[in-house]
Amino acid sequence: MTILRIDASARRADSVTRRLTGRIAARLGGKVIHRDLAARPPALVTEEMVAAYFAAPEERTEAQRAAIAPSDAVVAELRAADTIVIGMPIYNFGPPASLKAWADxxxxxxxxxxxxxxxxEGLLEGKRAIVAVASGGTQTGSEVxxxxxxxxFFLGFIGIADVSVVTADQLNMGGEAKVEGAYAEIDALSPAA
Structure with missing residues (x-):
């Protein structure tokens, strides 16, 4: 099994989502491809990228191929993975900007x-995603x-319909007990997809 582990927390130390994604990857076992969006922030989509996307692959210039190389790398990692493990802290009620840039x-x-x-129609069918969510005050699944x-929705859009969410939300209101609850969820995960 190949696991693509994506960490989106800006915090490299004391990050709950990083602890959770590490534990998930260890629970599942297999080869791990690690993409750290804080250590290597994703490129933002540019006009040059968009032009390259819509050019026929055989007609792309060297500059266009270079412009979409970051996207090609992200797509190659997704294609290689059987399971995608994403650590997503909630920042101001939404995902970190780096995760949105990765999705783009x-x-x-x-x-x-x-x-x-x-x-x-999504083209990355047959893959599994496990999302580790952490928040200070936002309740996962609430209207905010x-x-x-x-x-x-995004994962389903690209064809990944098997999505599980492990939650350590409202940490400012429950602290380490919330993390222990997330660990229990992880320990109950089936290693097989």
């Missing part, structure tokens, strides 16, 4: 999704949690 690189028409007769529904 992952969403490629004709590559990770396509438009069919019935609308968009815009991060978790967005990420579930």
């Amino acid at each position: 690189l992952a969403a490629r028409v004709g590559v990770t999704f396509r438009y069919g007769a019935s609308g968009p 949690d815009w991060a978790t529904p967005w990420l579930r």
Whole structure:
């Protein structure tokens, strides 16, 4: 099994989501590809990238191939993974900007999704995602949690429908007990997809 572990917390030390993603990856076992969005922030989509996306692959210039190289790397990691483990802290009711930037690189028409007769169709089917969510005050699944529904929708949009969420929310109101509850959720995960 190949696991793509994505850490989006700006905190490298004392990050709850990093502790959770590490524990999930250890529980699942297998080869781990690690993408740390704080250590290597994703490129932002540019006009040059958009032009390259819509150029036929065989007609792309060297500059266009270089412009989309960050997106190509993100897509290659997604394709290689059987399971995607994402650590997502909730910042101001939404996902970290780095995770949104990563998603912008992952969403490629004709590559990770396509438009069919019935609308968009995800092309990364058969994969599993486990999302580790942490927040200081936002309750996961509440009307002010815009991060978790967005990420579930995004993953489904690119074809990843099997999404589990491990939660350590409202840490400012429950502290380490919330983390222990998330650990119990992780320990109950099935290693097999």
